[in-house]
Amino acid sequence: MQLWLGSWLAGLKAGAYAVDADGAIVAVNHEAETLLARSADDLLGRDAHDLLHRDGNGMPVPRSQCSMMEAFMSRRTRQEDLGHFERGDGTLLTMSWLATPLRISADEMGALVVFHEHEGAEPSQQEPALSMELLSELERLALLAETTTQLTSTLDVDEALDRLVGLVVPLLADWAVVDLISDNDEVWRTVVAHEEGGRLVRRKDLEGAMPPIPQVSPQPLSRALRGAGSTLATPATYQGAPDSGIAVEQARLFDVTHMHTALIAPIRGLREVLGALTLGRSDRPEPFTSADIPLLEDIARRAGLALDNARLFQRQRKVAETMQRHLLPQMPPVPGLEMAARYLPAPHASQVGGDWYDAFYLADRSLALVIGDVVGHDLDAAAEMAQLRNILRAYAWTHQEPPSIVVGHVDEAIPHISEVELATMIFGRLETDATGQWTLRWTNAGHPPPLLVTYDGQSRYLTDGHGLLLGTHVSIPREDATVVLPPQSTLVLYTDGLIESPGRSLDDGLERLRRNAASLARRPLEGFTDLVMERARPDDNDDDVALLVVRVPPKDGPPT
Template identity: 85%
Template sequence: MSAQSGGRARDAEQFAASQHRLGSWLAGLEAGAYAVDADGAIVAVNGEAEALLGRSAEDLLGRDAHDLLHRDGNGMTIPRSRCPMMEAFVARRTRQEELAYFERGDGTLLSMSWLVSPLRLGADEVGALVVFHEHESAARHLRGPALSMELLPELERLALLAETTTQLTSTLDVDEALDRLVRLVVPLLADWAIIDLISDNDEVWRTVVAHEENGRLVRREDLEGAMPPVPPASPQPLSRALRGGGSTLATPETYQGPPDSGIAVEQRRLFEGTGMHSAVIAPIRGLREVLGALTLGRSDRPDPFTGTDIPLLEDITRRAGLALDNARLYQRQRKVSETMQRHLLPQMPRVPGLEMAARYLPAPHASQVGGDWYDAFRLPDQALALVIGDVVGHDLDAAADMAQLRNILRAYAWSQQEPPSVVVSHVDEALSHISEVEMATMILGRLETDADGQWMLRWTNAGHPPPLLVAYDGQSRYLDDGHGILLGSHVSMPREDATVVLPPLSTLVLYTDGLIESPGRSLDDGLERLRRNAAALAHRPLEAFTDLLMERARPDDNDDDVALLVVRVPSEDGPDL
C-alpha cells in the first residue's frame, strides 16, 4: 500500500544510508577527501579533510564547497567561471592542480594539491570526489620548485580506489559488478583482466577473460568456463590465490614446467591464448571466505608488473571482495524471498468453464516479496472464493503479515457459510488478537451460478480499489458497490455485500493499487488508464490479456508491488459451477 509520506520517509532513509556508506568509503582514503552532490553541496567528508581544513563535519556538510573553500593566493574568493575545479566539476572530467588554496576554519589559507573526479551518487545523480594533500609550503612554491611528481600518482591511485568503491558498491548484481571491475582496470592498469570465482559448492569458474580492442572490451569466451579443482598444496600463483594466499607475479615461464595440477594446465593455456608476458594475481576475499582471484596481464605494453604494483591491486580486490560478498548475499536472499513468495501465492484451482490467470510483481526496490496477494479456492458449497488484498508495506514483514491474514481469511471463509461481508467482519475483529497485521485492504467475493445458469459475483470491499468488469464487446465499468472501511481501523461499522451478474465471456479484473497509483498522476487517471487498456484487450486470450494489461497499465514510476487476479466466465452454453 503506497503513501506519499511513506515514500518521503523511504527516500530520507535511503539518502541517510547512502551518505553513511559514502562517509565510510572516504574514511579509508589516506588524504583529505570530500564528496559533493550535483549542486556542489558537500555530502560527505573524511577526518583527514576535517583536520586539514580546521573545520568539523557539521560545519562542512550541506555547504557549497566552492563558496566555502575555494580561494586564490591572496585569500579572495575565485569567480566560478575562472575556477579550474568548478570547470572540471561542470564538465564531469577528472582534473588535478599542483598548487591551489582552501580557506581553513580560522580564515588562514591551506596550500594544497587537489584532484577532482566525477562520482556517481545514485542512479540519476553525478557529483564529484575531491581528494587533496597539503603542499609542503607556499614559500617553497614561490621560490620556484614544482610539486613532487610522486604525489600525482598517489592522487590518481586514491581517485581510482574511490571510483572502484563507488562503482562496485552501487550494484547488487554480480555480473554487473564484474563488468564494472574489468572496465576500471582495463586499459588503465592492464591489457587483460581475468576473474576466477569460487561457487557456493567450491567449484572454480573462469568467469571473465577480457581485453581492449579498438576502444571496447572484448571477451575471450573460448578461455572462460569451468576450471579444475583447487589443489590443496600447489605453490603456483593462481592456486595460492584461490586458497587465500598472498598476491604473486607471474610470467609464461611460471607455468612452463611440468604442471602440478589441472589449474596449471589452464594457466599455461591462458598465457598462450592471450600473449601476456607479465601478470599479477591477487585473491578476492569476502568477509568470511575467499571468493576468487583477479589476474591483471600485460601483452601490448612492454613494461612488466613489479612488486610495487601489488599493493594497489590488493586494495582493488579488497573492495571488489566486499562488493561481491554483498551482491552474493543479496542474490541468496532474493532467491529465498522468491521461493517464499511462490509458496505464499496459491495455484489457481481448476473450475469447469472458468478461465483464471494471476500475476505477482514485487516492488522494484524491495526484497522480492510484499504484502499484496491474491487467492482463489473452493468453498464447501462449491462456490469459488476470490480474494485480492494488500497489507501495508512491501518487504518481508509485510509478506509475513499477508500470510497470516490469508490463512485467517481462508479458515473463516471455509468454516462459516456466511456472506462475504460477515466473513470479513469476523476476520477484522480477529486480526488484533491473533495476528501481527495492523492495516490491510481486501476484496472477498463468491462466484457461483444461479438457477438460470448465470454467473453471479457476490462481494464485499474492505477499502480496496474496486473490481473492474469488462464485457466481451469492450464495455467496461468499475464495481463500486459493497465498499466499506479497511481492515485494522478499529471502527465498528457494518459491512455491505453487492451482487452482479457477469455477462457471458466477460472478464473480471481484481488488482492492487500498485497497478494504478503513481506519484506523477492522480488515482482517477490510473483507474481510467486501467479501464481503457482492459477494454482494448477484451477479445484477447486470457493469458495474453493478463500479461498485456500488467505491461500497459502499470505506471513506469511504480514503487509498489502488484497483484493481479483475472477471471473470465464462459459463453451462455458453457458449464455451470
C-alpha cells in the same frame, strides 16, 4: 576525519588541502600554510573557491569558468601548469596544481588539491615540481575512490563485475579475469574481458566452469583461490607438467590471450574467499612488477566487500522468492473458466510483501476469489498476509454464508489470533448455473474496486459492496453486491500498487487501468494480464502489486 586526512597530507612534499562535498576546506598541510601565507585556522571551514581561486589579475574567477571547480564537480582528476591562488597578504601565488576526487567519509566524496609554486615565479623559496611518484599516488587514490564509489552503489553481482572490469581495463591492464567460488565450492571463470577498438569485449570461449581448487598447489591462481596471497605470473609459470586442472586452464589462458605478465590476487569477503582477480598485459610492453601488487590488492579488497554484500542480498532474495512461491497459491482448474495471476514485488523491498491473491473451491463447489493488501511490503507484511489468508480460508470453508458475513468474522478474529493491524480485501464467490451464466457475489473491505471488461471493450468499476478496511475495530455491518458476468467478459482484481503513483491522483490511475484493460479485451488471457501489468503500473510505483484476472467462457462454453 580531519585527523587522518591531516596526517596523510603531512607526508606530501607539496602544498595540499582537502575539501568536502560542499567545497569547504576540511584538512590542510604545513606546506600549504606556508605557500598561502595563511594559518590552518584561517583555512579550515572556508570555501576554497571563494577564498583562493583567482585569475592572473587577482580577480575572483566565476565558478562556471573555473577549471578547478569543473574538475571538482565532475569528479575527475585534472592537472594544470598555471593557476593562481590569493595569499593571506593579498598577493598572488602563481602555481601548478592537480585536483582529484577523494572519499573523505563512508558516504561523502570530496576532492584533494595538490599544488606547488610555478617554476617561473619570482619568490625566493620555490617548491619542487610535482614528482611522478606523487602523481602516481594521487592517481592511485583517485582510482581507489572511484572503485569504492562504483562497487558499493550496486547490489547486483553481474553489474559489480562489469564495473570492476571497466575500472581496470584499459587503465591498468589489457585483460581482466574474475574467477568466483560458488556456495558449493565450485569455481567458475565468470569474466574474461579484453579491450578491442576502444571497447570491452567478453571472451565467452574462455569463461565457464573450472576444475576444483587443489589443496597443495603452489601455482598463483590456486594459491589465490585458497586465500594464500597475491602473486606475479608469466607464461613460464605454467610451463611444464601441470599439477592440477586449474593449471591446465591457466596455461590455456596465457596461450590464447598472449599475456606476458599477470597479477593474481584473492577476492576476500568478510568470512571467506570469494574468488580471484587477475589483471594481465599483452598489448602494452611494460610488464607488471611486484610493486604493482599493493594496488591490485586494494582493488581486490574493495571488490570483495562489494561482492560479499551483493551475494548476501541475492541470498536474501532467494529466500524471499522461495517464501513467495509457498505463500502465493496455484490457480485451481475450473472447467470453462480462465484464470491468470501475477505478483510483482516492491522495487526496493524484499521479493515478497503484503499484497496477495487467492482462488480456491468452497465446500459447496463455488469458487472463492480473493485479492488483498496487508499494510507494508516486507517479510513482516508477508507473514501477516499468510496469517490473514489462512484465517479467511478457514472461515470461508466452514461458514456457508454470504461474503460479507465471512469477512465480518475474519475482521473480528484477526486482533486475537494474528499480528495483522490493517488490511484491505475483496472476497467473492463465483458460481455458475445450469444455463452457463456466471455470477459474482462479493464484499469489499476498503480495497480498490474490481474492474469488469466485456468482450466488446466496454469497462466499468464494480463499486458496490464497499465497506471499512479490516482492523479498524469498528463494528458496522458489511454489504454484499452481486453482478452477472457477461459471456467472455474479464474480471480484474488488483492491488493499489497497480494504480497509485506519487505524482498522480488515484482517479488518474484508475482511468489508466480502465482504458488499458478495455483496449486488451480480446487478447488471450495470459497476454492480457502481462500487458495490463506493463501498461497500467506507474513507472514511479514503489509498492508491490498483486493481480488476479478471471475470464468467463462464451455462452455455449462448457459447464462446470
